[in-house]
Amino acid sequence: MKLLSAALTRTLDQATIQAQGITSLELMERAATALFDWILTELRPAYSTPIHLFCGPGNNGGDGLALARLLHEAGYAAHVWLLPAKRYSADFTANRLRLPAEVPCQELAAARFPELPASAVLIDALFGTGLSRPLTDLAAEVVAHLNRSPALRIAVDLPSGLLADAPQPPDSPLVQAHYTLCFELPKLAFLLPGHAAFVGEWHTLQIGLEQEVIHNMAVDNYFIEDNYLKGCLPKRPRFSHKGTFGHALLLAGSQGKVGAAVLAATACLRGGVGLLTVRVPQVGYAILQTAVPEAMCLPDSAPDILTELPDLTPYAAVGMGPGLGQQAASREVLRQLLQTATVPLVLDADALNLLGANRELLELLPPDTLLTPHPKEFERLVGIPARHDYHRLEQLRAFVRQHRCYCVLKDAYTAVAAPDGTLYFNGSGNPGMATGGSGDVLTGLLLALRADKRLSALDAALLGVYAHGRAGDLAAQETGEAGLIASDLVRFIGPALQELTASAPGL
Numbered sequence: 009m010k011l012l013s014a015a016l017t018r019t020l021d022q023a024t025i026q027a028q029g030i031t032s033l034e035l036m037e038r039a040a041t042a043l044f045d046w047i048l049t050e051l052r053p054a055y056s057t058p059i060h061l062f063c064g065p066g067n068n069g070g071d072g073l074a075l076a077r078l079l080h081e082a083g084y085a086a087h088v089w090l091l092p093a094k095r096y097s098a099d100f101t102a103n104r105l106r107l108p109a110e111v112p113c114q115e116l117a118a119a120r121f122p123e124l125p126a127s128a129v130l131i132d133a134l135f136g137t138g139l140s141r142p143l144t145d146l147a148a149e150v151v152a153h154l155n156r157s158p159a160l161r162i163a164v165d166l167p168s169g170l171l172a173d174a175p176q177p178p179d180s181p182l183v184q185a186h187y188t189l190c191f192e193l194p195k196l197a198f199l200l201p202g203h204a205a206f207v208g209e210w211h212t213l214q215i216g217l218e219q220e221v222i223h224n225m226a227v228d229n230y231f232i233e234d235n236y237l238k239g240c241l242p243k244r245p246r247f248s249h250k251g252t253f254g255h256a257l258l259l260a261g262s263q264g265k266v267g268a269a270v271l272a273a274t275a276c277l278r279g280g281v282g283l284l285t286v287r288v289p290q291v292g293y294a295i296l297q298t299a300v301p302e303a304m305c306l307p308d309s310a311p312d313i314l315t316e317l318p319d320l321t322p323y324a325a326v327g328m329g330p331g332l333g334q335q336a337a338s339r340e341v342l343r344q345l346l347q348t349a350t351v352p353l354v355l356d357a358d359a360l361n362l363l364g365a366n367r368e369l370l371e372l373l374p375p376d377t378l379l380t381p382h383p384k385e386f387e388r389l390v391g392i393p394a395r396h397d398y399h400r401l402e403q404l405r406a407f408v409r410q411h412r413c414y415c416v417l418k419d420a421y422t423a424v425a426a427p428d429g430t431l432y433f434n435g436s437g438n439p440g441m442a443t444g445g446s447g448d449v450l451t452g453l454l455l456a457l458r459a460d461k462r463l464s465a466l467d468a469a470l471l472g473v474y475a476h477g478r479a480g481d482l483a484a485q486e487t488g489e490a491g492l493i494a495s496d497l498v499r500f501i502g503p504a505l506q507e508l509t510a511s512a513p514g515l
């Protein structure tokens with residue numbers, strides 16, 4: 009699904025109002041009803057639970073006021089606190105007037121903040137997408153007061169203080185929400201690591217915004233969730249043979265890190281590759297032949313690191329990096345690979361560190377090469393530390409545009425960057441996957457998908473990243489998050505890919 013800027017969100021709201029012949033007040037009522045339904049079904053508060061709604065002067069505050077009315081009408085103990093302002097939006101005022109007189113409604117003042125015990129529920133409807141600058145004065149004090157409370161905090165649309173799609177100065181006042189409930193589409197701000205402590209767990213609520221308008225909007229950020237890739241992996245034709253799905257070459261492993269080669273190799277096989285040859289140093293030969301009998305092994309003549317690039321003629325795709333080490337001889341193997349390869353490449357781990365330490369090698373990257381850095385490796389690749397999360401995304405766009413490559417920036421919401429600068433944020437996966445070897449598994453899986461000629465580079469990257477996270481989610485159901493190890497991911501690659509496979513045969 010698309011990630012809209014605050015400006016496009018306003019356009020969408022207006023277009024929905026026009027296309028559906030409704031008023032903005034009616035759209036706000038839908039929003040409030042969706043919030044009300046979520047609170048009742050997910051939180052199931054007792055009628056006696058004090059629900060304190062903090063409402064700002066714009067439409068975010070209007071949502072809060074409408075919600076207060078719905079809660080009151082259903083018999084819940086709503087209590088409204090208003091942030092005084094010079095101007096109020098029309099829909100705020102309309103909902104202020106519709107609030108029944110029995111609902112306690114007071115203006116906030118520095119000397120008059122309510123007691124907010126642990127038993128209360130706090131609704132943060134101070135500011136949403138209309139926020140144009142960091143919060144100061146009374147608004148900042150209210151935010152600090154909410155954050156000090158032990159009560160559950162639910163943010164409407166955005167945690168107040170957070171800008172939807174732009175950075176704010178460090179230490180700006182921000183509500184620390186346990187839940188953020190937004191409308192129809194998530195926001196880019198939710199997906200950035202620096203915001204996790206403020207956004208909490210986020211959910212999208214449907215309010216009937218015009219799908220046709222969303223469909224026609226041009227954006228450069230997407231969110232990849234459950235349904236997006238279903239059916240994208242072509243079904244295997246009955247008359248396929250192992251050549252149909254490509255022969256991959258994996259260059260991996262060094263003394264003490266042969267396990268990385270084993271994990272990437274098994275993941276590649278589970279990813280559906282036709283044939284796999286693994287190049288390891290001598291130290292890895294017996295290990296690989298024993299641990300991964302399905303793979304062929306082509307050992308390097310050196311005992312503990314890779315020093316020679318094999319003839320690339322037989323291969324449909326080449327992966328390099330897991331457990332490689334950063335010796336000069338391995339760097340020369342990488343250089344030769346970049347100079348001679350005519351098939352898709354997947355580069356990870358020490359292959360990326362070697363690129364970062366020898367940045368002139370980046371000029372040799374063949375078009376459509378797939379790189380899979382985590383943020384620290386990415387920083388080494390670009391050579392300049394990111395000032396903030398948005399700056400890192402701009403660096404990512406600039407990097408893929410300059411090098412005409414695909415880059416998978418690994419994080420809680422991994423971003424797949426395409427050469428045109430479009431970013432696709434991945435929604436599958438869980439914190440249990442933050443474990444050694446998880447990245448090696450991704451490399452192997454991506455290598456398999458890049459060897460499959462039926463898939464475009466973009467589809468291979470998106471399918472691989474999503475299936476990797478989905479394998480993690482399936483594995484965690486069995487092992488729990490803490491108990492999850494990288495080989496569990498490998499076991500669940502098959503089921504994850506199965507979910508994404510088309511039911512009808514491809515041509």
Ligand SMILES: NC(=O)C1=CN([C@@H]2O[C@H](COP(=O)(O)OP(=O)(O)OC[C@H]3O[C@@H](n4cnc5c(N)ncnc54)[C@H](O)[C@@H]3O)[C@@H](O)[C@H]2O)[C@@H](O)CC1
Binds near residue numbers: 135138
């Ligand atoms: N437009 C629509 O049709 C819909 C809007 N919805 C709600 O409307 C929200 C957006 O409403 P608005 O555009 O009115 O914006 P907000 O309610 O986020 O805030 C705008 C108000 O805050 C003031 N303001 C901005 N920055 C400030 C600062 N740093 N300190 C103090 N005041 C500041 C502005 O002058 C304005 O009065 C969404 O987040 C969502 O909650 C929903 O009701 C769904 C439908």
Ligand SMILES: [K+]
Binds near residue numbers: 068133163165
């Ligand atoms: K809010």
